[in-house]
Amino acid sequence: MKITFIIQDLFQQGAQYVTALMARGFYEKGYEVDILVSQAHKELLNAGNTPFEVPSAVKFLIMPSRRARYNISYIHSYIKHTIVDAIVVMNSTYLHALALASIGLRHKTRYCYVEHNSILPKLADNISITKRFVNKLTRSRYDCFMSVSKGSCALFERLMGLNEGVVKAVYNPVLDNSYYDKLTKEPSCDWLQNKTMPTMVAAGAFSEFKGHLTLFEAIRIANETTSVRLVIFGKGHLQKKYEKWIVENNMQERILLAGHTSNLPAEIKRADAFIVSSKRESFSVVVVEAMAADIPVISTNCPYGPPELLKDGQYGILVPVNDSKAMAEAIVNQVKNPRRPAPQEAWDSFTVQKVVLAYEKAIGLI
Numbered sequence: 001m002k003i004t005f006i007i008q009d010l011f012q013q014g015a016q017y018v019t020a021l022m023a024r025g026f027y028e029k030g031y032e033v034d035i036l037v038s039q040a041h042k043e044l045l046n047a048g049n050t051p052f053e054v055p056s057a058v059k060f061l062i063m064p065s066r067r068a069r070y071n072i073s074y075i076h077s078y079i080k081h082t083i084v085d086a087i088v089v090m091n092s093t094y095l096h097a098l099a100l101a102s103i104g105l106r107h108k109t110r111y112c113y114v115e116h117n118s119i120l121p122k123l124a125d126n127i128s129i130t131k132r133f134v135n136k137l138t139r140s141r142y143d144c145f146m147s148v149s150k151g152s153c154a155l156f157e158r159l160m161g162l163n164e165g166v167v168k169a170v171y172n173p174v175l176d177n178s179y180y181d182k183l184t185k186e187p188s189c190d191w192l193q194n195k196t197m198p199t200m201v202a203a204g205a206f207s208e209f210k211g212h213l214t215l216f217e218a219i220r221i222a223n224e225t226t227s228v229r230l231v232i233f234g235k236g237h238l239q240k241k242y243e244k245w246i247v248e249n250n251m252q253e254r255i256l257l258a259g260h261t262s263n264l265p266a267e268i269k270r271a272d273a274f275i276v277s278s279k280r281e282s283f284s285v286v287v288v289e290a291m292a293a294d295i296p297v298i299s300t301n302c303p304y305g306p307p308e309l310l311k312d313g314q315y316g317i318l319v320p321v322n323d324s325k326a327m328a329e330a331i332v333n334q335v336k337n338p339r340r341p342a343p344q345e346a347w348d349s350f351t352v353q354k355v356v357l358a359y360e361k362a363i364g365l366i
Contacts, residue, residue: 001365002032002083006075006098007090008068009041010051012260013205014172014285015116019090020052021173022359025352033058036078039066050262053178068097075101079109086110086363092117096134099141112363115147115156115167117282135160144363146170148283151304168362173355174288175347183293185266189258191231192270198335199229201271201295203264203286204278206236211277211300211322213245218277218327220249226332229254230275233261269293273334279321281305288350291315294341298330315342 003026010016019035027033035058042062045051061078063071075098079087087109089098095113102111139160145167147153153167187193192201200219204210212232219230232255239257246255261267264286268274274290276299283305290297291309297316299306310316317339319326333339360366 001030001085002034003365004034004036004078004082004084004087005090006036006087006094008038008093009044010035010037010054011041011044011049014283015091015114017052017285018116018172020054021176021352022088022090022356023054023058024176024178025173025356026359027055027058029353029356034061034082034084035059036061036063036075038063038068038071068093072097072101076103076105079105084109086112086365088112088114088359088363090114090116096138099138102141110143110363110365111141112144112146113142114170115145115152115282116172117152132161144168146359146362148172149304149308151308152282155304170358170362171350171355172283172285172288173352174285174350175292176352179265179289179292182263182265183269185263187267187270188261188263189231189256189267191229191256191258192267195270197227197229198272199231199270200273200275200298200331201231201233201268201290202275202277203233203261204276205234206238206242208238209279211279212238212242214322214324215275215277215327216242216245216249216251216255217324218331219255220251221324221328222331222335223251223254226335228272228331228335229256231256231258231267231271233258233264233267235260265289265293268295271295272338273298273331275327275331276300276302276306277327278302278306284309287316288347291342291347292350296334296339296341298327298334300327309346310342311346315346 005019007019023033063074065071147156147167150169153169156167191199222228268290273296278300280303287297287306287309300321301307301318302321317330319330
């Protein structure tokens, strides 16, 4: 059998990481696997960036443009001339592009979409007439819709005008042999290699919805009574704003912007807690990685992923969104009275093998 994934590129972001894991998982199960990527992938590769790893037998096809609309004819030709059992779109950029590319083609290929983003409720409710028409066309072309949390399933149904229950909740894969191999490595960050005080770890793109400035303020408040550090892995357009905040608040010895890491499990395992400060999340790969590394998790009670993964506080500490004082209190409490890590049942269902099976069932391949 053959499965094809469509995504903008295979670098750095969560959906890209999941795509690489799924490609690996389907290949290991005996599938032939193609991945269609845009010119953005080629540009990042030429700039010296390292993509997420997939087996060498997985075939990469680079489409002619960065823009999805200009790749529609390429996708149409690919479908027309390729025998493939299922095509799975892994980011919203290509949701409508595949629907338009499939017009006029009749065969047994199943068209599927996985919603990875954390949609805002107002976006789901305020749809233009033109958008409603496009959504109707898209609904008619797809055989399967999935999303990575129950909450985001409901929002995507509202966004697309789908009946309740049509979108299937299929959580992201996180754990495979590669994860456990990384967990055996030593951290590269000096603050984690040679800890001189309790140290928290966070990770994610430097963007507004991650709520990192709230986390920084929480670390500042916590240090009024308890010495504690934060190491945050990632990069993004707010880098200079973060650097300025750290200097202005004299937190250079308490907050470290550690850049991108290709081995987060090794860094996480030395943390006293892993922290998610997001304003919203559709899932949260890093929450599962932290739980599987036996590290306690402190997270905002944001829509939609972390509260589901932490079973509304059963497997970790939840605090209100944008509340630096509550976050600081949770951090201090974790330092003084450490909460035990989540049990194996909290993360055992996020293996690649189990998620591949869930995809097969949702798509209708078995």
